Amino acid sequence: MINPVRAGGLRAGGAVRPLLFVAATLLLLGCEAGPVPVTPLPVPGSSDAPREVNLITKDYAYLPNELDLVPGETVLLHVVNGGLEVHEAVIGDASVQDAWEVAEAATVGSPPGPTPMVSVPPEVAGLRIVVRSGERLDVLWTVPADAHDGPAWIVGCHIPGHFARGMQAPVRWVTPGAAP
Known part of the structure; x- marks a missing residue:
């Protein structure tokens, strides 16, 4: 009787090793890093043609992670609220964020249900959008022209405990024609 392993028919690893080598080589070549594409700078929106900006809230994070x-x-x-809890997007500097953090802290211990109504003085209100789980709200907003002159701005969620869990993202001021 002829042993197929010794006769060259099915040698252990004989045909498999070259195929594995070729597959691994192709896989590595497919993973070669090319140049990283540059994100284009936004074209500023106007009242006639506002720029559309997506901000997705997740449970304790924003996407994109920089606005x-x-x-x-x-x-x-x-x-868009892609999380399971109610979230908000408060856009403004530290004084705005602090005002909403204090206002929302007053709701701790409220019975389950809708988020209680809270407010802050107009001079520290910033922009606030509250969205329930799965909800999308669209807001037309003109960014203050002098916003980049003062302290840094962020987007924050002040539903009790959310800001402390890291639900905040910086605002990046972009000048058209300059590198971001």
Whole structure:
């Protein structure tokens, strides 16, 4: 009787090793890093043609993790809650964030249900959008032209405990024609 392993018919690893080598080589070549594409700078929106901006809330994070805005532009902000809890997007500097954090802290211990109504003085209100789980709200907003002159701005969620869990993202002021 002829042993197929010794006769060259099915040698252990004989035909498999070259195929594995070829597959591994092709896989590595397919993973070669090319140049990283550059994100294009936003074209500033106007009242006649607002720039559409998506902001997605997740449970304790925002996507994108940095919000690009052009001072003085008009944006149509689409805020989508992709999380399981109620979230908000408060856009403004630290004084705005602090005001909403204090206002929302007063709701701790409220019975389950809708988020209680809270408010802050107009001079520290910033922009606030509250979205329930699965909801999308669209807001037409003109970014203050002098916003980039003062302290840094962020987007924050002040539903009790959310900001402390890291639900915040910086606003990046973009100048058209300059590198982000």
